[in-house]
Amino acid sequence: MEKHLPDAVRAIRWSRDHLVLLDQRLLPRKEEYLHIGNAGETARAIADMVVRGAPAIGIAAAYGVVLAARKRHSQSPSSWYADLHEDLELLANSRPTAVNLSWALRQMRRVAEQTFHAHGDLPPLPALLEAARRIHQRDVQANHVMGALGTELLTEKGAILTHCNTGSLATGGFGTALGVIRTAWSRGLATRIFADETRPWLQGARLTAWELARDGIPVTLLVDSASSWLLRQGEVRWVVVGADRIAANGDVANKIGTYNLALGARQHGVGFMVVAPTSTVDMNLASGAEIPIETRSSDELLGFGGVGVAPGGTQAWNPVFDVTPAELIDAIVTERGVVENPNSASMATLMGRN
Numbered sequence: 056m057e058k059h060l061p062d063a064v065r066a067i068r069w070s071r072d073h074l075v076l077l078d079q080r081l082l083p084r085k086e087e088y089l090h091i092g093n094a095g096e097t098a099r100a101i102a103d104m105v106v107r108g109a110p111a112i113g114i115a116a117a118y119g120v121v122l123a124a125r126k127r128h129s130q131s132p133s134s135w136y137a138d139l140h141e142d143l144e145l146l147a148n149s150r151p152t153a154v155n156l157s158w159a160l161r162q163m164r165r166v167a168e169q170t171f172h173a174h175g176d177l178p179p180l181p182a183l184l185e186a187a188r189r190i191h192q193r194d195v196q197a198n199h200v201m202g203a204l205g206t207e208l209l210t211e212k213g214a215i216l217t218h219c220n221t222g223s224l225a226t227g228g229f230g231t232a233l234g235v236i237r238t239a240w241s242r243g244l245a246t247r248i249f250a251d252e253t254r255p256w257l258q259g260a261r262l263t264a265w266e267l268a269r270d271g272i273p274v275t276l277l278v279d280s281a282s283s284w285l286l287r288q289g290e291v292r293w294v295v296v297g298a299d300r301i302a303a304n305g306d307v308a309n310k311i312g313t314y315n316l317a318l319g320a321r322q323h324g325v326g327f328m329v330v331a332p333t334s335t336v337d338m339n340l341a342s343g344a345e346i347p348i349e350t351r352s353s354d355e356l357l358g359f360g361g362v363g364v365a366p367g368g369t370q371a372w373n374p375v376f377d378v379t380p381a382e383l384i385d386a387i388v389t390e391r392g393v394v395e396n397p398n399s400a401s402m403a404t405l406m407g408r409n
């Protein structure tokens with residue numbers, strides 16, 4: 056692990072007895088932290104995008120279970136575990152696409168069950184808090200491993216294009232695709248970093264540019280629709296993105312626009328790399344066709360900064376993720392290793408590894 060790599064931002068933190076989340080809706084204008092005290096507030100923070108990015112959603116939900124268990128135990132020490140079910144459901148339904156959410160909730164449910172069976176009506180907080188912290192720390196460790204593995208694939212110097220925000224804001228810290236980019240930058244392999252602005256929520260412009268500026272890494276923004284034209288210029292060697300859910304055949308759901316990038320990369324002979332921890336892999340879904348794709352409010356498209364940009368009555372279609380077929384992906388990088396040209400067999404081998 057290269058410990059000296061710049062990585063100043065932390066969007067999720069446990070402080071004494073509550074969860075603290077950096078309100079990502081306000082960036083880059085304001086750096087404000089929300090204090091979250093229960094499961095309902097956690098679910099709302101996820102649904103409203105105070106916290107976003109697949110691994111970060113899972114980590115926030117894990118801390119949300121700690122808050123829920125504390126409240127349930129204070130209300131009824133003998134039935135806290137049964138009562139927790141409602142909170143787990145609430146958290147699970149906060150956003151549909153990123154599977155890290157249900158993955159983290161499964162881990163937390165298991166610890167809650169074990170704690171209840173071992174200690175009955177004693178307070179469950181220490182065990183659950185330790186479990187949430189473990190999920191958080193392991194995510195950061197996985198990101199460092201992936202940063203190194205992904206960078207090994209960059210055999211020549213060149214520019215990198217990324218999409219959305221996959222950095223410390225979207226994870227426990229360091230980032231997935233942005234972790235590879237940080238590592239490549241520090242080794243002099245990334246000559247320039249391009250980031251799509253990422254319509255309509257502007258994760259690229261508002262978040263990626265902000266956190267890279269914090270770490271002193273220069274970034275060049277472009278509108279999403281300029282990406283194929285950029286790839287045609289020949290400067291970019293790799294497109295490096297994250298994922299919200301990876302199906303058993305290697306199809307990848309990620310921020311809307313990722314599929315366009317994969318098509319453009321293939322057309323122009325540019326490598327296409329997906330970087331995601333195995334908590335993003337959903338072996339229960341045979342292909343990307345089964346991945347639930349979130350559609351958000353048309354207001355995100357019809358207005359900008361509170362000002363309407365389309366005539367009243369205009370309809371909008373706002374799917375916020377798309378699915379890139381496995382055949383367009385050159386490599387999926389996980390903390391367990393790299394799968395080149397992913398398919399069902401190579402994904403099964405990866406997921407069988409410890």
Ligand code: MRU
Nearest residue numbers: 107108109219221225297298310
């Ligand atoms: O809608 P968002 O901002 O939660 O979408 C985030 C993404 O699509 C990221 O690319 C993905 O979660 C990977 S983050 C490490």
